[in-house]
Structures are given as C-alpha cells and as structure tokens.
Amino acid sequence: MSPQVQFWLYVVPLMAAAVISAGLTVVVFQNRHKRTAPQILGVLIGASFWAAADALRLLSSDPSLQLFWHNVRFLGSTVVVLSAFLHALEYTNRERWLRPRWVSVAAFIFVVTNLLVWTTEPLGHELIRAGAETVAVGSQTVLEFEHGPWFFINAAYSYLLLVAAVAMYAFEALQRSGTYRRQAAALIVAMAVPWLLNLVYVLGYVVVDLTGFGFTVTAVVFVAQLYWFQLLDVVPVARGTVVNHIESGYLVVDPEGRILDANEASAELFDVPRDAIIGQTIDEVFETLPEIVERFGDERDVRDIITIFRDGDRYDYDVDISPVYDSRDRYVGRVVLVRNVTEQRRRQRKLEERTEALERQNEKLDRFASIVSHDLRNPIAVANGHLQIAREDGDEESFERIDESLERMDDIIEDVLALARQDDEITDPDEVSLSDLCTQAWTTVDTNGATLDVQTDATINADRGQLRRALENLFRNSVEHVGDDVTVTVGDLSDGFYVADDGPGIPEDEREKVLESGFTTSETGTGFGLSIVSGTADAHGWSLDIASDDDGGARFEFTDVSVVERADSTPGAPASMWEE
Template sequence: MSDPSTSSPRPDIPLADSEGFYQTLVENVSEGLLTIDADSRIVYANPGITRILGYEPEELIGSSKMRIIPERLRETHARALAAYVETGQRNIDWDGVELPALHADGHEVPTMISLREHEIGGERYFTGIIRDVSERRRRESELRRQKEQLDEFAGIVSHDIKNPLGVAKGYTELAREEHDTPELERVAESLDRIEELVDDVLALSRRGVSVGDVEPVAVGSLAEEVWSEIDADGATLSVADDCRPIRADETRFRELLGNLLRNAVEHAGPNVRVRIGPIEGSDGELEGFYVADDGPGIPESEREAVLEHGYTTREHGTGYGLAIVADVAKGHGWTFEITADEEGGARFEFTGVETVPHDAVTSGRQ
C-alpha cells in the first residue's frame, strides 16, 4: 500500500482537459485578449483589457472593435480586415505589430498586438493578444535623447578640444626645438596625456552603438597598420600565418587592436614580444583569435577588475583601454576572456568569432 503522505491526489478529470483550467489561464494573464468575429464585433474580452485600456470586458462585448481604435485609423482597419476575410492575404505581421489603441479615457496607448484566427461552429473569429509597450517606448525615447546628447558631446570633444590641442602640441614642439627644457618636456607629456584621455572619451561615447556593418577584415594586415602607429621602441609584433580574416566592423576592431597593443607596450615593457594567432576548437575548426605578450601578465584576482572603466595601475593611465576592448567584443557577440599565456604574460582570447577564407578580403594586404 502506498504512503498517503507521499502520494499525489489524482483528479477524475485531467487538469489540461478541464474547461475551468483554460478559463482561469485566459482571465489571469497580464496581456489583454480581445476576440472579434468577421464583422469586427467584439465577442470576448478578458480582464487584462481593463488594465491596459480601462474598459471592463462587459463594456466591450457586443460593440465594434472600432471602439478601441483611434478615429484616424478606423477606415484603414476596416479595409484591412475586409480584405483579409475576402482574400486571405495578410498585410501586417500577425506575430507582432505595433499599433495605437484608444483608452477608455480618450488617450492613445502604444500596444504590440499578435493576431490569431480560429473557427468555432463554422464561424471565423480573430483574437488579438495585446501588450502595453508604453514603458518600452519611454525607455527608447530616453535612449534616443541620451544618444543625441552623446553625439553632441562627442562633436564638442572632437572639434572644440582636439583642434586647439593639436595647435598647442605643435607650438610646444616648435618651442622645444629652440629651448628643450624640462618644463617644456612636462608640458608635452601633459598634452599627450590629454590627447589620450580625449581619444578614450570619444571611444566611450560610441558605446551602445557598439558595432556597425561587418565585413571581412584581414587581422594580420590591420594589426600591422595599428602597430606602425604605436611608439613601440624595441617591442616586436608577430602574426601567425594561419590567423585567418574575420568578419568585423573594421573601425571598432581597429580600436580593439590598438588598445591591446598599446596596453602590451605600456605594461609589459619596451622589449615586449606580442603575438597574434588563431584559436582552434576541440573539433579543429577555427573559432577565434588571441593576442598575447611575454610580459608580467595579469594576476587572476585582477582580471575582472581591469575590465572596469577607470581601473588603471599606471600613474598616467586612463583606465579605459581594456573596458573598451570588452565593449567592442560584446558588440560583435564574441566571448572575451583574459588568461595567462604559455610564456607567462597576458593572453586575451576572443571566441565565437566568424572567420572567412583569405580570398574573402578584397582589399588591403592579407
């Protein structure tokens, strides 16, 4: 005999076969449900409609669906339903379309509506699942406003700061040619520091946009171009021959490489050796690339902290470099991990990267 304390009661009617079960589900979902017939007459409304549009279900049943449609859109709705009933051709996305609905107090509510058709007793009915997207619209509007402010700020930084900064650096270099004093050297260092901060702030202002159009990019040739722009002294860069091109936003990928290569030179010493190579998966297929150096590396306890904006161990560092690297990787959908290289230095791994054949790159060195 089974233990009554552990056995579950078995109803005479399976729960999924109970009409009351489905009625309870429909009446308690947060979305609004509205069913109309082929003549646009409302035959059912659930309590969720009250929360979204302010109508009690009983107020709507028996009336036309036009009651919840803004007047300027009623003729369009009527034509669309009539055309569908006659031809079966859909002119909107039934899985989700944004349409305004009319609230009981007269204001419009932005909604997302999914539609389904069903037949009962030989009659055609259409049910709309209605979601209030007011909060999402508000967030999108706020994001647009913030982006406009960032774009304006980036323009000010790019033009109103970088231009006079360039002039100041030029005159400082001319002055050092005539009077190479320690004071002028400190001025030049400070101007370089300001320029580095400005570049990082500009890069950060593009966060959220993350990446634009992606295209085949030759990792090796782009890395060599970036390397040529870095004051690397006795440092060396080598790119493995089997490091294949990848699909990336070239501008953002250039930022990623620039931050990693400068980071290696600044933190691992003037004679650092930097290597870029492919990462193979367990099946032997290429799944990404790495950038590694033979410097002191990054302690495991600090690998999360170094990705935070403003974190730096250098007296004159901005603390944004690796945070920008993480942002660019995330924007591409790549997985980014900091590990220890086999030579003891830092190793930055990027996986989930789409590689392409060498001949897919139509311009530049490969």
C-alpha cells in the same frame, strides 16, 4: 348597434389617432437631435396623415373628396412603412444602410406608388385602382376600390420591409438580456398591432381598415421607449456604437464554439464579411490564424499577446477572452476580443531599443564628465604650476613637465574621442584581413623595441576602424605594462582569435576591473584603453575573456567571431614578424 354609433366607432379612433400623432410630432421635433428621432418623426407624420385621411374619407359624402383622401392615405402609409424600416436599421446599428443612396433605393417603389396614385385619373391607367364600388359604413356610404397590379406590388414590398424590421428587432432581442431584451420585445409588439388590425379588416370582420390607427399605437410605443426608457442613451444603441467602433475584433461565441455576433473590425481582421462570420465555428473563422485556436481554444478567461511568424514577417495579436454567465450563473459562452498590435509592438520595441541606446549614451556622458572633471584636471594643474615656475626662472625641467602634462592630456582626449565615436552595435561589417590590420595598428603605436608575432591569416567580418583602435589599445597596453622588450602574439582560436603578451599577466582578481572605464595601474595610463577594447567586442557581438598565456602573460581571447576564411598554414608558424 345603430348605424350612427357604428359609424362613429370608426371615425373617433381614427381622428384621435391623427390628433395624438400630430401632437407627438411636435414633441419629438423639439428633440430631433436625438438618435432615431428622425425615423420616429416619419412614423408619426405618416400615421397622422394615414389616420386623418381615413377619418375624413368616412366623413365625406362627395366621391371626389373621398378619392382625394384615398390618395393622401397612400402618402401616409408609404411614409410610415419606410420610416419604421429605417428605425429598425438605426436601432440595430446598421447605420451604413442609412446613407442617402441606400435610403433612396429603399424609397423608390414608394415614390413610384405615389406618382401612380395621383396620376390614375388624369392618365386613365388602372395600375393602382381598377374599379370602385360603394359600401355602407354605418349611416354613411363610402367608396371602396378594386386594386390594380401595382397596388399588390406596393403591398408586398411594404410587408417585406415590415417583416425585415421585426426580424431585426427579434435578432436584437435574442442577443440582449434584461431591460434591453424587454425594450426590443416591446418594439416587436408595437409593430404587431397594425398587422393585427389589418388582418381583421382583410378577414372581413370590420368594414373599415384601422391600420392607420394601429401605426399610431406603434409610434406611441416608439416615443415611450425614447423618453421613458432612455432607449437611445443606453444599450443596445450605445453598445452597438461602441462595439462597432472599437479596433478589436469582437466575437460572441457559444459553448459549442459557434459565433453568435461579430463587429466590423472582426470582418476586417479575418477578411470575411460580417454576416458570413455569424454562424461559423471559431475554428472556421480562425482558419488563417490557427495558432490562436491552439493557444486559446478552450480558454474562458485569459488575456495574452501571441506572436505569429508568416513568410519571415512577425505579427502580434492581443487576445482577450471573458466568460459570459446567465442570471442563474450558468456558463453560456465567451466574448473574444482580438486585435492586431503588430505595429504598436514594433514601435514599442524600437522605443525600448532607443531607450537602451540613450541609457548607454548617458553612461558614456557620465564617464566623459568624470574624465573632464578629474583626469584632465590633474595634468592641467601640473602644467599651470610648472608654467608659472618656467616664467619666473626658465627652468628646463619645468618645460619638460609641462610637455609631459600636455602629452597626458592628449592621450586622454584621444581615448575620450575613441569612446565617443564607438558604435554600440555594428550593422554593416566588412571582410577584414586580421593579419593586415594587426600590421597597420602596430605601426601607429609607439612600440620602441617591442615585437609583434602574427600567427593568423584569418579573414573576419568586422568594423575595420573600431577593430584597429582596439588592437592599438591592446598593443599599447602591453608595451606600457611589460616594457620595450615585450613580444605580442596574435593567433587563431576555433571561433575567433587572441592577443597575448609574454609579460607578468593580469592578476585573476583584477581581470574584470581592467575592462572598466578609468581603471589603471599605471601612472601614465588613462584607464580607458581596455574599456575601448571591451566596447568593441560588445558592439560586434563577440565574447571577450582574459586568461593567462602559456608563457604567463596576459591573453585576451575574442570568441563568437564571424570568420570568413582561414589560409592553410602550418599551425603555430608566424604569418609575419615585426620588431621595432
């Protein structure tokens, strides 16, 4: 081969590489908004500078020009290496390392290298070039330089970044399958081309370093992946973006229970760095949540919510496990998603409680509407009718009927207000003396000649106001249905108390009905007194049963009552006796 032909075999590929890289730079720049396009632009610009500088150095006969293009070559090489490394970070979804601060750290050695390159002759140091000699490249004589210590630091750092980039691509290839694995493999091959050309030069098979040409091949593969295979619009970039931004902790677990992949949410969930999670067993990662392993340890396809109690606090976790099969339908692992849903579940429970409370309020409103539209209408109509008669003839009996109707309305309104003010749940009960409260309630009821026999000195936890209204309604109910000579007894039960009278009692088939709003067998009753009693028991969490007393009367038994204390007294001996 003639020296002239040999010379052009080096120059032509380098010039072609520079032109191709420059042309692709224009194309990619027009699509610079796409993800990793900035890094690919860096590789293209660096490769074009590198290849053009090597070609022009070969074409130059002036030693000073050769020195100049040698300096430009360093600018191209450092930009290529840094951009290739940043591309690997972006491609493998390690965006947190692409912040300006970290990029500046990664570029520091390259910045120092270029400063030393351009100050070698002015300052006379030998950190980059320690000497020079001429070599023949075909028919041309070219300067070759002896390297100084910083050159080797720069070279070692460059290889370190390129090895890291290839390692990231390789890890991504191992995690992916199908088209996406082939994409990552193509990037590894593209990164290998300049290495091989550099190795051929270092071993002395060629006299010109064609690494710049090799990085142009790398850049072409990057661009091909970007446009032909839609690298940035699909997995792995899209997959990584989604996985790293979902709220659930994401784990890929092999059949032996070892974790192969994890996202940032899992690192936050287990308070362990993401890199520390990968390689551990699932038992080790869930050491702080062993209940999840016990419940889902061998599960392959399940979704459920597990509740864990720690130090009196409740924690809820949504666990979703899906099996992974290879192309031969063999089980190769699981994807485990774990999300802390404690706050969501707490809000859900509050909403459910609020909904139930509103439903109860609606029921009350319905009952109130019924009272207003029906129960009050009758006494109002009676009062209006007799008022008309009284206006015409002044009949005394009409005035009495009007007075009765007004009293009837007053009773209904009082019961409606009692229902409206009644809480559905007692949250802050007081210690109440049952004997004293019975006495107070008895004095506010029109009992005529009736008798109250209190046979308890128990102190219980209750809402004083609600319990007093309930007792008043029980006492009033006994007087209205039995008569003025009734005796009402209040006594102890093992876990509560009872209120009984000595009347005819309540038929067994009516005992549930009497507790319903509006049910009454009396012409003067509102039908809401015993409903108030039932609501009071429910609000306290007590049980209310209607039975027959030993004397045959009605007996209301309140159980599951929180009894604070009982006084020592002779069983059956009355604590107090009231007569009207």
